[in-house]
Amino acid sequence: MSYVALYRTYRPKTFSDVYGQSIIVKTLQNALLYEKFAHAYLFSGPRGTGKTSVAKIVAKTLNCRTAPTKEPCGKCDICLGIDKGDVPDIIEIDAASNNGVDEIRDLRDKVKYAPSVGKYKVYIIDEVHMLTQAAFNALLKTLEEPPKNVVFILATTEAHKVPATILSRCQRFDFKNIEIKDIEENLKVIVNKENLKISDEALYAIANTAEGGMRDALSLLDQVISFTNDEITEEDVYKVSGGLSRRFINELLVVIYKKQPQKALDFINQVIADGKDINRMVSDIILALRDVLLDKIRKKVIYPDLKELQSNLIYAYLDILNDLQQELKYTTSKRAYLELAIIKMINHETVALVEFEEKLISLEKELSNLQEQIKNKEFPQANTKVQQPTIENTTQQSNLKPLVTITEIEDILNNGDKDKKDLIASGWSRLSDYDNPSLKTTAQLLFEGSLEAVGNDQMLLVYDDLITAKTMFKPEVKKQVLKIINSKQKLIKDYTVLIKPDWLVIRLDYANQYRSGIEKPVLKPMDLHLYDTTVKETKQNKKRSEIVDFAIEYFGEELVKVEE
Known part of the structure; x- marks a missing residue:
């Protein structure tokens, strides 16, 4: 028969x-x-x-x-x-x-x-x-x-x-798609009747690959039975179906998360050499990322190695893969598009921004915990009173002039002009592609900053790094920035700059005071890390000049040699 x-x-x-x-x-x-x-x-x-x-x-x-x-x-x-x-x-x-x-x-x-x-x-x-x-x-x-x-x-x-x-x-x-658990239940009955050896992971893989169709599940089981004479494993199912195993997807996402582009591309080359369909690969990775999201709320975790993968980063990955799915419909260079998508997942600016935001959120949580500890007096009291360092005594020690003071920031925040801030912010996106060639570089610098407040005809900018923040204080840069901002109407007379960590501390302090009912909060003195180093250099040059003059007078000009 x-x-x-x-x-x-x-x-x-x-x-x-x-x-x-x-x-x-x-x-x-x-x-x-x-x-x-x-x-x-x-x-x-x-x-x-x-x-x-x-x-x-x-x-x-x-x-x-x-x-x-x-x-x-x-x-x-x-x-x-x-x-x-x-x-x-x-x-x-x-x-x-x-x-x-x-x-x-x-x-x-x-x-x-x-x-x-x-x-x-x-x-x-x-x-x-x-x-x-x-x-x-x-x-x-x-x-x-x-x-x-x-x-x-x-x-x-x-x-x-x-x-x-x-x-x-x-x-x-x-009729609806059949649930995975129902397909698994039916497969178990059939496997027992046929006296087949198959792992639970393989049963789940068949049920999952069938995408709600019982007939597809039975056809795939039939195919896997013909493929192997031993116990049917999850790897066997994915080899026959052309899909990616959970083990492979787990390893791929781990190297992407750890930013190892060469290893990620080696993985891709391996599966393409095995004849896997690229569209199916992308679909499998998207479904795996969905499971990683669900792992955060369910008891049975499918991808334990990816539990540290943050939700925002997963959404960024999904955006890149969804775009890739659309692009694959209209291109014959599918492999190139897949490799580019993997590189984007590792290095793309969206992913970098998400990672940076996560670090900021973590920093804000730490600051909040610190404030709570101070409020609850959880820190041990020392026998001697330690004075909080201020900008004034820090300046005296270093003989440097501060580029920005806490009083200046306090004045901007307490006299905030929301309408003017919204008006300036509405044109912020256009700074990245400014049409005036002579102001283009300055506009790009301005665009990299974050507009946090406007008050008393002065705006507050925040930058991630100290070098860019100090650059914004240069007179020639300030002149061009004001020209850009006031190009259509005069909105501000000046601006000042903070670095991100200092701004987070100030914002938290200001918000806590404002929520407690203080309409004009008084900010605590702190070191804002931005100083005018040209003052120190001038004094050093003046001192060196006095020494040189004395040497010439005492030894004679022909015997004095000045080396930097």
Whole structure:
């Protein structure tokens, strides 16, 4: 006897064999038991979810010798005949190959004849959306008023293509994708009956790869059985299906997260050499990132090695991969686009920004905890009182003039002008591509900063690094910045600059005071790390000049040599 595929061998023969469609099954069972079934049904839904199988079970239950019943007995001559396909009252029509008006007219002529064996003639029209408009018109009248002992069951994967006139004459049941757990449960039953050795991970991989289709799951299981004679593993499933194993995706995402581009590209080269489909690879990585997100809220963790991957970074990865999916539809250089996407995930400015924001959030949390500890007096008190260093005494020690003072920042914040700030901020994005060539470099510097406040005709800028912040204090840069900001109307007279860590401390202090009811908070003195080093250099040069003059006077000019 020739081998019969698993999806045919284990095709549901009763309602109890149907997985994942409990609501539809219960509704149909009650209708059949109490003889309240309709003359026409429309079964719609994805492939492999049981539409045709349920249609045959309905036909069998209608004609079973024990009817009315919720389940066909499976033992009478009609049930056995339907299973074998020998009962002429059950007519299956493939609308994909019999979609013309002549076939439907032939059906309409024969439908008036009484059933020859059972109580009802049941017409099962598969892929009904493939019928032509003329064929639908020919079917319409018969479907509306069929003979007493005739039931139509229409099955389709694309219900939106069925005319509304047909839909309105049918009871519609929408079959859903079968849940992974239901597919796994059915696979376990079949594996036990077939005496197969298969790991739980492999069962999950088959159920997950099937994407809600029981028939696809059984076909894949059949294929994997042919591939290996030993115990079926997760790796075997992914080798046959062309997908990526969880182990591989885990290792790939780890090297991406750790910013190891060469290792990531080696991984990609390996799977492409194995003949994996690039579109499928991208889809698998996206699904894996979804699982990493879900791992943060569920007990059973699928990717424990990626638990440190922050949600914002995952969203940045997903944005890059979603863009890649769209680009792959219109290019023949799929490998190049995939490699570029991997490099973007490692080095792209969006990812870098997310990582920077995460560091800032972490810093803000630490500052908040520090404030709370100070508030709750959790730090031990020393015997001697330690004076908080101020900008004034720091300046005295270093003999440097501060470029910005805490009083200046306090004045800007306490006299904030939100409307003016919003007006300046509205044109901030245009600074990155400023149209005046002579001001383009300064505009780019300005764009790199963050506009945090505007008050008393002065704006406050914040920069990430000390060098750029100090550059913004140069007179020639200030002159150009004011020219850019006031190009259309005079908005500010001056500006000052802070570095990001200092601004975070100041903002937290100001916010805490403001929330406590202080309308004009007084900021605590602190070192803002920005000084005018030219003062120190001038004094050093002056001192050196006095020494040189004394040496020339004492030893003579011909004997004095000055070296830097």
